[in-house]
Amino acid sequence: MNTLFDKIWDSHVVSLIDDGPTQLYIDRLYCHEVTSPQAFEGLRNRGIKCLRPDKVFCMPDHNTPTHDQDKPIEDPISKTQVDTLAANAAEFGLTHYGMFDKNNGIIHVVGPEKGLSLPGMTIVCGDSHTSTHGAMGAVAFGIGTSEVEMVLASQCILQAKPKSMRINIEGSLGRGVTPKDVALYLMSQITTSGATGYFIEYAGSVVREMTMEGRLTLCNLSIEMGARGGFIAPDEITFAYIKGREYAPKGEAWDKAVAYWSTLRSGDDAVFDKELTFNAADINPMITYGTNPGMGMAIDAAIPSLEGMSETASQSFMKSMDYMGFQPGEKLLGKKVDYVFLGACTNGRIEDFRAFASIANGRHKADNIIAWLVPGSWAVDRQIREEGIDKILEEAGFEIRQPGCSACLAMNDDKIPAGKYSVSTSNRNFEGRQGPKSRTLLASPLVAAAAAVTGVITDPRTLL
Amino acid sequence: MKAKFDIIQSTCVPLPLENVDTDQIIPARFLKATSRDEKFFGDNLFRDWRFNADNTPKKEFVFNTPAFSAAPSEGVHQILVAGKNFGSGSSREHAAWAIAGYGFRVVISSFFADIHKNNELNNFVLPVVVSEEFLAELFQTIAADPQAQVKVDVPAQTVTNLTTGRSEKFDINGYKKYCLVNALDDIDYLLQQKAEIEKYEASSVRY
Numbered sequence: 001m002n003t004l005f006d007k008i009w010d011s012h013v014v015s016l017i018d019d020g021p022t023q024l025y026i027d028r029l030y031c032h033e034v035t036s037p038q039a040f041e042g043l044r045n046r047g048i049k050c051l052r053p054d055k056v057f058c059m060p061d062h063n064t065p066t067h068d069q070d071k072p073i074e075d076p077i078s079k080t081q082v083d084t085l086a087a088n089a090a091e092f093g094l095t096h097y098g099m100f101d102k103n104n105g106i107i108h109v110v111g112p113e114k115g116l117s118l119p120g121m122t123i124v125c126g127d128s129h130t131s132t133h134g135a136m137g138a139v140a141f142g143i144g145t146s147e148v149e150m151v152l153a154s155q156c157i158l159q160a161k162p163k164s165m166r167i168n169i170e171g172s173l174g175r176g177v178t179p180k181d182v183a184l185y186l187m188s189q190i191t192t193s194g195a196t197g198y199f200i201e202y203a204g205s206v207v208r209e210m211t212m213e214g215r216l217t218l219c220n221l222s223i224e225m226g227a228r229g230g231f232i233a234p235d236e237i238t239f240a241y242i243k244g245r246e247y248a249p250k251g252e253a254w255d256k257a258v259a260y261w262s263t264l265r266s267g268d269d270a271v272f273d274k275e276l277t278f279n280a281a282d283i284n285p286m287i288t289y290g291t292n293p294g295m296g297m298a299i300d301a302a303i304p305s306l307e308g309m310s311e312t313a314s315q316s317f318m319k320s321m322d323y324m325g326f327q328p329g330e331k332l333l334g335k336k337v338d339y340v341f342l343g344a345c346t347n348g349r350i351e352d353f354r355a356f357a358s359i360a361n362g363r364h365k366a367d368n369i370i371a372w373l374v375p376g377s378w379a380v381d382r383q384i385r386e387e388g389i390d391k392i393l394e395e396a397g398f399e400i401r402q403p404g405c406s407a408c409l410a411m412n413d414d415k416i417p418a419g420k421y422s423v424s425t426s427n428r429n430f431e432g433r434q435g436p437k438s439r440t441l442l443a444s445p446l447v448a449a450a451a452a453v454t455g456v457i458t459d460p461r462t463l464l
Numbered sequence: 465m466k467a468k469f470d471i472i473q474s475t476c477v478p479l480p481l482e483n484v485d486t487d488q489i490i491p492a493r494f495l496k497a498t499s500r501d502e503k504f505f506g507d508n509l510f511r512d513w514r515f516n517a518d519n520t521p522k523k524e525f526v527f528n529t530p531a532f533s534a535a536p537s538e539g540v541h542q543i544l545v546a547g548k549n550f551g552s553g554s555s556r557e558h559a560a561w562a563i564a565g566y567g568f569r570v571v572i573s574s575f576f577a578d579i580h581k582n583n584e585l586n587n588f589v590l591p592v593v594v595s596e597e598f599l600a601e602l603f604q605t606i607a608a609d610p611q612a613q614v615k616v617d618v619p620a621q622t623v624t625n626l627t628t629g630r631s632e633k634f635d636i637n638g639y640k641k642y643c644l645v646n647a648l649d650d651i652d653y654l655l656q657q658k659a660e661i662e663k664y665e666a667s668s669v670r671y
Contacts, residue, residue, distance in 0.1 A: 014664040015660050017639050018639070019637055020638060021639060023654070023657060023660070025665075025668070027669075027670070027671040035555070035556065035557065037497075037498035038498070038499065041498075041500065046651070048655070055671075062495075063496070077496040078496060080498060081496050081498055120670065121671055127555055128553065128579060142555040142579055143555060143579065144555055144556075144557035144579060145557040145558075145583075146557060146583070146587070146649070146650070146651075147582070150651055150654055153651055153654060153655060154651075154654040154655065154657065155661060155665075156657065156661060158653070159582075160637070192483060192549065193483070193552065193575060193577070196549070196575070196577060223579075226578070292483050292485065292552070312480055312481070312482055312600075316481050316483065316547065409487075409492045409554075411492050411493065411495065411496070428485075428487065430485045430488065431512065432488075433487050
């Protein structure tokens with residue numbers, strides 16, 4: 001009761017269906033090329049238009065190659081999907097940032113950086129990492145394609161109201177511990193289904209002190225705890241980030257917006273369905289060892305043993321160990337790595353590149369490592385160059401690729417080969433996620449950089 | 465037009481694994497289609513667990529074992545039974561299309577991921593949440609007798625293991641139940657709400 005989630009949700013209720021879901025108004029719909037074509041096809045089959053085209057923004061990101069974007073995509077099926085989005089956007093009158101357009105990038109990187117995702121909004125996209133936009137103080141969540149069609153048709157969605165959860169992280173993060181580590185730690189504690197059915201509000205001193213880039217990373221990973229979404233009450237850090245961005249309110253509208261946004265916080269008497277508190281001092285640089293993001297541990301720890309697991313649980317655990325080529329009880333420090341991937345909607349922002357460069361600076365890429373450094377958007381790419389980070393990385397033997405989702409889900413050519421190990425700053429280590437039989441170790445940009453310069457799994461605190 | 469839901473009585477296909485994510489249900493490389501071709505998605509359901517890289521079936525995967533290889537048809541293999549946290553990860557509705565395309569009408573588990581659960585319902589696949597005890601017993605029942613049947617009564621909201629007689633109520637809201645029983649979808653409903661939407665926009669929209 002009286003939570004920020006209640007305030008935002010309740011102010012978007014159009015109607016309540018008896019013994020059914022809520023009809024919720026949506027302020028912003030983002031469409032990418034993979035989960036939207038069948039929704040547009042649905043509109044055509046029903047003979048209807050998009051109800052509010054000005055609230056919908058489209059951009060391809062999943063299929064886009066990370067090189068030669070000025071040339072046509074080589075894979076004909078990927079090309080068709082990307083072209084289909086452009087054609088659908090034109091047919092239904094929607095804004096579209098095409099591949100190689102200076103506005104293009106990963107949808108969850110572009111939305112906040114253009115000021116399209118604002119506090120108090122409801123935001124949806126056919127993509128589970130839509131939770132990212134929660135960092136702006138918005139209720140943002142991933143939906144399926146049928147639901148994309150609902151929003152295109154009616155600017156509304158039918159949705160049961162989730163329960164509310166507050167996660168407090170108190171204290172200060174230690175050296176080398178990043179927002180990614182906070183999220184991986186939370187998953188390792190509450191599992192990948194620990195927040196299913198809930199919307200999370202992140203709070204506590206760690207979150208209050210976190211930069212917007214860090215908040216975007218933390219909220220991005222809410223879905224990996226099973227949550228419908230996760231968000232952070234907007235504050236001065238949020239307002240400073242939004243001010244002056246292309247779609248941010250200007251002049252008098254800005255003052256009015258800030259006055260409203262300043263009211264967006266949970267009441268002192270707010271009651272959450274569940275409340276959890278964690279201590280920042282318990283959080284170390286993290287790495288995953290298994291095939292779901294909840295299978296994570298401190299980088300210098302050992303993989304758990306099977307002790308105390310049920311039969312189905314240990315069967316699943318051993319399937320995961322066999323896939324990864326690891327043993328229960330084993331340590332990962334010093335293990336040889338083949339690939340390093342910096343990027344994705346999780347860690348493809350400027351701060352992530354700064355962090356990676358802080359370790360790469362004055363060192364050199366290890367010979368056994370193939371590294372893919374993929375900015376989240378062209379805007380991030382421009383900033384990398386403005387700050388001279390590109391020079392540091394190039395001197396260290398790294399090459400910066402062109403923006404897109406890339407190896408996070410390997411829908412383009414950036415596939416980790418079978419059996420190879422990749423330390424990745426992305427969000428999922430599922431079987432085959434980065435290519436058939438690829439082995440993913442999720443980690444922060446610092447851990448990724450430490451692996452990239454040493455060739456093995458390394459505690460980044462030894463290099464800072 | 466989707467088939468209406470009433471009572472489904474069928475043998476099951478067991479998948480006793482936890483945290484089955486949607487990347488396993490349908491790998492990303494099959495998401496490039498631009499139409500809703502359920503047969504295509506169904507043919508690639510659990511692709512990398514079902515088939516080797518050279519497209520030959522993996523003999524040990526349950527779908528390829530003699531007892532469970534028959535494609536779903538009336539009363540046969542219409543129910544998938546899976547470990548807890550089924551459908552976690554990516555929001556891809558292609559996973560629900562693949563499950564529907566293969567021919568499953570019901571998925572039984574002790575726990576579903578939220579987005580995938582909605583996606584199943586929006587594609588007229590019924591997710592049935594049962595207790596851990598019910599699920600564990602059902603896996604045992606099927607292991608002992610692959611011909612064992614389960615009855616899912618949608619109007620009564622009950623699921624019954626017909627071998628042991630164990631029966632449970634399952635949750636579904638009245639609206640969704642009405643949609644399933646009458647084969648209606650949410651967009652049909654929302655399109656009738658235009659006046660309500662405009663009223664809301666006139667009074668409350670900030671962005």
